[in-house]
Amino acid sequence: MQNSSYIIEAQNLYKYFSEVPSVKDVSLEVKYGEIFGFLGPNGSGKTTLIRMLCGLLTPDSGGGTCLG
DSSP states (O other), X not given: OOXXXXXXXXXXXXXXXXXXXXXXXXXEEEETTOOOOOOXXXXXXXXXXXXXXXXXXXXXXXXXXXXX
């Protein structure tokens, strides 16, 4: 997943709050110019995932980047 054409990358992201998984094993790649959306019910981890990609939250395991 190390290609400069990807604007968003995530590899096996996990995040737990009080031993309850919020994000489990998320991997994705979004190329420059693609349109991508996060859909899901309340409490499904969408905001947590975006915060991890932007560096506002530290994942418990895995890694990811947004805009490089």
